[in-house]
Amino acid sequence: MHIEELMLPPPLVSIIIPTYNSAITLEKTLQSILDQSYIALIECLIMDGGSNDNTSAIISKFQGLNINFSSESDNGIYDAMNKGIRKAKGEFVYFIGSDDRLYDPQVIEKVFSNDYKNYDVLYGSVYNEELKITYDGEFDDEKICLQPICHQSTFYRKTLFNEFGYYNTSMKVSADAYLDKILFTAPNVKWLYVNQIIASYSGTGLSANTFDLVYWSGAEKLLTSRFKGKLPNKTIYKALLPYVRWHFSGRTFLTAIKIAWHGNPISLKYWLNHPFGYFRRLYKRLF
Template sequence: MTLPTISVITVCRNAQECLPRAIESVLASDYPNLEYVVVDGGSTDGTLDVIERYSASIDRFVSERDDGISDAMNKGIALSTGEFHYLLHADDRLMPGALELLARAATPDGQVVCGQVRVMDGDKLFRLFRPEPLKLREKMSVPHMGCIVRKGAWEAVGGYDVARRIAMDHLFFLKIFKQFGASAFSTIDTVVADYSLGGLSDRRMFDGFREVKKNLIDMGFGKIWANFSYGKLVTKAVIRAALRAWS
């Protein structure tokens, strides 16, 4: 099997403390057809010094102000040349060998290959995020930090919506689901990355739920279904927070 080129894209801003770990995890991936793209949002700390330290291993780099995470991700994907792309944020970590496992699971007509992601609270496992593409019709059920995505699919659905500040990944995958069908997604039963709690989507969780509701309405699922799904998300989050506080 000829392995496709995968463009790993890291978007960051003021991430000097966590970025080295993310970069090191990419360099340790040992994938033969790897392109690495880093998009910095105009950092004012030592992030650019970190990037300079690893510049020999970075194929494409840009540092400039952007219009949020969606804009930064779109910018990185547009710069990439790989058949697939993989988004690894600055505070996350790629598992060794994960890219090859994902690449080998890709089918000729498939658009997205999803692995499992460990959601980490510091050094403690908070939960295991298993991809469930069929549940995109009610929530964000595909961890984008665990997926390789065909660049043609990103182009076909118009990329990430810059109007979405939190649940842009849900809308993106929902568009792929609607355009290409459930067969566009394949999954592997393997942990491919660690995701660190504490990012924007965690700090503004309920804003994210409201965006999921809007995504469902905009994609034609109807207000009744969207409000029902939103209610389930809120209820589960409240229960999970209470259990976490008591533990």
């Protein structure tokens, strides 16, 4: 299948790549974009945080790509992504890490061979190179309440960000998960699952190793406001278990009680493990 055979006029897709000292991995990312059969309808925005390696030299190799390269200090990955959205000229925007790659040369053509004009978000799956697993198929209300959609699998209509807001830059790694839950439950936003692997990504990056306290501190309000009446309370509060498990505070104690009240008493065990774990470690040091 070639672009000229598509039933609908293709969109311009803006691929946004946040980078910082990414010269070692960026080349494979850009090559996977250059290899796309859809290349004439792609722009690539590289939002660099002021790298001091040879990132710019790597970029100069890719003369066949429509690249907009900007290098300046930023306030983290979501600030870079927001800057890319504002610069993007595409009907849809897509975010990929500087150590990830599009899965095969027909990925974007396959996605947009669907009736995309009737949808606001198109998404597929991703392949985790470290774990050798595919994540994670089609989502429904319960699934997105309990886990995030990978942003490397998702194409967003750019106008959504004007309507629902940009990424919250105070969040370290979960601003995309936060916004996705809002978009998924918004009655006027139409999602389409495309049964394709969109990207191959690294499972050992920042998001895999960072607890986003800003996100989790507001998660109860987010989940109850978006899923109340759609899902059982037990499911909604089950989604808050990571907050209790990884953060020790008075607020998480209250959250643990609510989770237990809604049928999941393991939350209290998680919370109590924090102080008991501290004393166990202290005992081992002393004796």
